Amino acid sequence: MKRLLIAVTAILVLVALAAIGCTNKGLVGTPPEEGEEVVSSCVSCHTDKETLKALASSEPEAATSEATTGEG
Amino acid sequence: MPPLEVWEKVFVRDADFLQSTHGKVGCVICHGGDSSADDKQIAHAGLVIDPSEGDCMTCHQDVAHANEISLHTTLSGFESALEARGGNVAEGTPLATVLENHCQECHTSCGQCHVSRPDELGGGLVSGHKFRETPSTQYNCIACHGSRVSAEYLGENKGIPADVHWTQESMLCTACHSVELHGSGELADNRYHNPDTAKCEDCHQDVWTNTEGNPQHEQHLGDLSCQVCHSVAYKNCYGCHVSIDPEGLPCRTSEPSVMQFEIGYNPLRSSERSSKYVVLRHVPTCAGTCDYYGTDLFPDFDAVSTWKYATPHNIQLNTPQNESCDACHGNIDLFLTEEDIRDEERDANRDVVVTDFPETVGE
DSSP states (O other), X not given: OHHHHHHHHHHHHHHHHHHHHHXXXXXXXXXXXXXXXXXXXXHHHHTOHHHHXXXXXXXXXXXXXXXXXXXX | OOOOOHHHHTOOOOGGGGGSHHHHTOHHHHHOSOTTOOSHHXXXXXXXXXXXXXXXXXXXXXXXXXXXXXXXXXOHHHHHHHHHTTOOOSTTSHHHHHIIIIIGGGOOOHHHHHTBOOGGGTOOBSSTTOOOSSOOIIIIIHHHSIIIIIHHHTTOSTTOOOOHHHHTTOOOHHHHOSGGGGOXXXXXXXXXXXXXXXXXXXXOHHHHHOOTTOHHHHHXXXXXXXXXXXXXXXXXOOOOEEEEOTTSOEEEEXXXXXXXXOEEEOTTOSSSSOOSXXXXXXXXXXXXXXXXXXXXXXXXXXXXXXXEEOOOSOOOSSOGGGSSHHHHTTOGGGBOOGGGSOGGGTTTTTTTSOOSOOOOOOO
């Protein structure tokens, strides 16, 4: 009985670990709960062309050599 | 291809994306930052611009695992090419620096094929952050494979027709190249080592099963690769040299490319690629390509030909060489001979130079 209990516990732990690994691996933040409304300044800015234009800062030009010639 | 404006690169123009599977998880899950902040600097603190590494694996484990060691990710084709010539690419060696300075920029990621333009082209969302199962031919495939493949395929080389798969069927890259793009699951030396590589017979099986009424196929299917009869002149490059310019930036010089068509012996002959004759393309590499970084970096330069197995993307049903038997038989101009080889590359190409030319048959 004790062995069975240990086996069942071990399986449950493995399943839980697998589930955690599957859902969160590599993710930066926390996913929203089901039905949770996502209030996001990301969305409000990045879907508004005029806001993006107003806030856009110039990117540093990619440093490429003027000595390069020919085809890559 | 003109670069996108800065704001365009990050403009999520299609609000439907937010209702998609990827959109619903919320921005910060993948990109980090602070979605509750109104200030741009605070909102962008800790931002991950390209979260491909790791995040895609969460749900797309099979393909992401395979892709981790694909040529698109590892660029192992560059390393294997250097090593095949005796080059040492171990950490800290001159060739490791060459790879870092001149090759790594071609690395791609999941996102740079399925979401945005490659970094090499300045990046930027392709379809308003939509995740495209099939990458954009124009903004992803051609963005990197532009100088040879796309120019041939689209007929951009002066006097050379576009590929018949484009002109007659408007086939995009992924019509032929699909699962192979994520690699085979094994580290490959080059793209031809993938068993899933596109093959003509994937679609044209009938050519192999029924040669009746086609004496050329009847006679040559076993000996010649399809391109020998159905390709036309393609781009060949010479004399690439890499170095660091006076400004400290990696630079590259090469000679003007040359449109040539050369049939030679198959340098990759195997049970998978059994043709004796194939078309060969001259690669930019020469013995002195990396001389800026050191001397004798390729002690076994001649171990590999500089005329490489090629599959040009300018296929035609009718070509000058398949007009008649004698359009090819006896036409030495079509074949790679000693005269076509530069003196310093003769030894490297000794196994691909044709010595037994087919004689004229009078037809």
